[in-house]
Amino acid sequence: MGRLRRPPALGVGERVRFDGQVRGVLQVTAQAVVLEDAEESHRVVALIDLFEADGFEVLFRPERMPLPASGLLETFPPEAVKQALRVESHILEVIHGLPPDAEPGTAPRPGYGPGTSVTSRQRQKATELNEAGYTVAAKTIGNWRRRYATDGLVGLADHRPVRKRPEYGTVDPAVVDAMRQAIKEAVDTSTRNGAYLIWRTGEILRQPDREEGDGREPAWPSRPTLYRLLAKLTTGTHTTGSAVTRRSKAHGAAAPFGELTVSAPGEVVQIDSTPLDAMVRLDNGVVGKVELTAMIDVATRTLSAAVLRPSTKSVDASVLLARTVTPELMRPGWVDALKMSRSVLPHRRLLSLDERLEHAAAKPVIVPEAIVCDHGKVFISQNFRASCRFLEIDFQPTHKGAPFEKGHIEKMLGSIATLFTQFLPGYTGRNTDHRGRSPEQENLWSLPELQDLLDEWIVAHWQNRPHEGLRDPDHPGRLFTPNQKYAALVESCGYVPVALSGQDYIELLPAAWRAVNAYGIRINNRTYDSPELGPMRRQGSGVTAKRGLWEVHRDPYDASRVWVRDHRGDGGWVQATWKYLNRSPVPFGDLAWDHISHQLPKATEEELAEAVAALLTRAHAGPVPAAKSSKKDKPSKNDRRIAARTRATAPTAPPLQPEPPEELASEGPAEDEETLAEVIPLGLFDPLEDPWRRS
Incomplete structure (x- = not known):
């Protein structure tokens, strides 16, 4: 069969x-x-x-010749490498029938020629080595041949000198697992030292509900061994170091970082804010710190807008949107080299789209399509979301505790600190460990001056600085600047920026709904009025959802005017000026007003206006010498700080009517007369007066 x-x-x-x-x-x-x-x-x-x-x-079947792992051979002792090379020459003769140094045409030795099997060659080689004084069996030759076929020359070397030891030595795996659990528990808690972690490891091992594995009690290592184990397990985790860094590393990305593919300017824009590492002179003798809110375009790395404010609010994020879609105009004192017409940007083609670019600086206009931000209350506010909807921008907040998802803006804010902020007087460093002695006593810049410096630095340095993330794919050694990348992408994708009009600035300001009374509009105990409000007085807006109230937009950093939407007309804006603007000609905002309101809770509107004007006057004049006035007359440090922070916030939206009404502008403050004593008038009782009438 x-x-x-x-x-x-x-x-x-x-x-x-x-x-x-x-x-x-x-x-x-x-x-x-x-x-x-x-x-x-x-x-x-x-x-x-x-x-x-x-x-x-x-x-005979030819076997694959392995490549020698030269890197691993460097870890072996020199004598072990020499021995492996000697064995290799014998193994190659067993496999191929000829030694590796044989001349071409050399005939195989007896016992290695054609017709002989590999097994017979191994026996022949073992016999030769034994005759030469080496005790080697044919089975050993076979093991060498198989190891050489798998690992190459490394397989023939003696591995005893480089034998791998257990990662944690002789420590019981249960102790290692318990210490890992203790380290994991310390991620979100306050920083403790190694003694606590070792104590916590023992507590975890003594828990009754712990899985014992094989049922035996793990051996407790010595204290030096525990500290060595702790050092290995906490490498790179900052378990006993900075709590902020520890949480950042623990909650970071577990997978490799991805690369967001963008091909057009404005396709993805990232926004964030951070305290500026420099002291600023807010007013005469008042020093403080400000916050930097900035926006970067991922495709071109253009720093499209940056705003300095004493405290960032949602309106600042909205104003940042307005600045990024508006051309940056040249300012007095800037050199002609900063003009867009003298840069690599496609100025002539863009000029046909927006005439304002004729006097624009060399910074492109970026219209965002998607904005990536964190969960700061400024960016997730209703006002900022409404601004994104108004500009048809996709709002994409990152996951909580995931700053790496907006790494471009995080890196950019750090670059501003190293490329710009550290050159300023009053530089404080990134934390108290890096702070010098008395930086507030240096010759500090004021906030408006510092904002102008930052804007000029962005146009002059940042937009013309080769960026590491803008490499030419065909020539990796060449770096693009943000302006060069913008010009290249405009050529490839045909990007057309659409700038905002003057009306759009007002749309980005926060809204409030108020009634238009006979005396005007009242917001936060301030009355605003204008002759154009005549048809709206005591009339409903027709917006039933708001009970007939009128939509009012205002700038919290400029309390001098508001804008009212004409719902009954063409939907345009009517500017109303604060009634007591002549008492406080300097624009000030909610910060100073709220400060005075808390001090005078029962004051009238006129008294509040006079108090705010007096506060600004006292703060601007500085401290009065003690010999000329009493302590009671001196402005407090808090008063000066509030006034200074208010003065530093200049109006962020251009008014539709830059000049105030004539009747308000013509009025001037009455000249002060010499007062001999304070007179408190007593009111007369009027029996015919309505007691329920509101003053």
């Missing part, structure tokens, strides 16, 4: 015995094989005839 046999697999380079000769396989097809022949150049034999021929045998 016959037995089914699987035919052998043939490949090019193998040697077979056929028709009484040892022949090499030159080519293998689906039905035939091309063999070497002593009389002819080659011989073609059908596969079925080859496999059924008497005496057919596969004698």
Whole structure:
């Protein structure tokens, strides 16, 4: 009874015995094989005839020659490498029949020629080595050959000098797991030292509900061993260091960082705010810190807008949107080299779209399509979301505790600190450890001056600085500047920026709904009035959802005017000026007003206006010497700080009517008369007066 046999697999380079000769396989097809022949150049034999021929045998199969792992060989002692090289020469003769240094055409030695099997060669090699004084068995030669086929020269070296030790030595795995749990528990808690973590490890091991594994009690290592184990497990985690850095590393991305593909300016824009690492002179003798709110375009790395404010509010984020879609105009004192017409930006083509670009600085206009921000209350506010909807911008907040999702703006804010802020007087460093002695006593810039410096630095330095993230794909050694990248992307994607009009600035300001009374509009105890409000007085707006109230937009940093939407007309804006603007000609905002309101809770509107004006006057004049006035007359430090922070916030929205009404502008403050004593008038009782009438 016959037995089914699987035919052998043939490949090019193998040697077979056929028709009484040892022949090499030159080519293998689906039905035939091309063999070497002593009389002819080659011989073609059908596969079925080859496999059924008497005496057919596969004698030699070429093995893959492994590449030597030179890097691993450097970890072995020199003597072990020399020994491995000696063994390699013998193994190569066993595999190929010839030593590695044999000359071409050299005939194999007896016992290694054609027709000999690998097993017989191993026995022959073992015999030769034993005669040379080395005690080696044929089985050992076979093990060397197999290790050489798998690991190359490294497999022949003695691994005892470089044998890997357990990662944590002889420490019980249960102790390692317990210490890892203790380290994990310390991520979100206050920073503690190593002694607490070791104590907590022992507490975890003594918990009754802990899974024991094999049921035995783990061996408790010595204290030095525990500290060495703790050092290994806490490497790079800041477990006993900064709590902020520890949380950032623990909650960071577990997967590799991805790369966001953007191909057009404004496709993805990131926004964030951070305290500026420099002291600012807010007013005469008043020093404080401000916050920097900035926006960066991911495609071009353009720093599209940056605003300095004593405290960032949602209106600042909205104003930042307005600035990024508005051309940056040249300012007095700027050199002509900063003009857009002298830059690499496509000025002529853009000028046909917006005439304001004729006097614009060399910074592109970026219209965002999507804004990425964190969960700061400024950016997730209703006002900022409404501004994004108004400009048709996709609002995409990141995941909580994931600052790496907006890494471009995070890196940019750090770059401003190193490229700009540290050159300013009053630089404080990023924390108290880096702060010098008395930075507030240096010659500090005022906030408006510092804002102008920052704007000029952005145009002059940042937009013309080669950026590491803007490399040419075809020439990685070449870096683009943000302006160059913008010009290149405009050529490739045909980007057309659409700038905002003057009306759009007012749309970005926060809204309030108020009634238009006979005396005007009242907001936060301030009355605003204008002759254009005549048709709206005592009338409903027609907006039933707001009970007929009128939509009023205002700038919290400029309390001098508001804008009322004409719902009954064309939907335009009517500017109303504060009634007591002549008493306080300097614009001031809610910060100073709220400060005075808390001090005088029952004061009238006129008294509040006079108090705010007096506060600003006292703060601007500075402290009075003690010999000329009493302590009671001196402005307090808090008063000066509030007034200074208010003065520093200049109006952020351009008014539709830059000049105040004539009747208000013509009025001037009455000249002060010399007062001998304070007179408190007593009111007369009027029996006919309505007691319920509101003053």
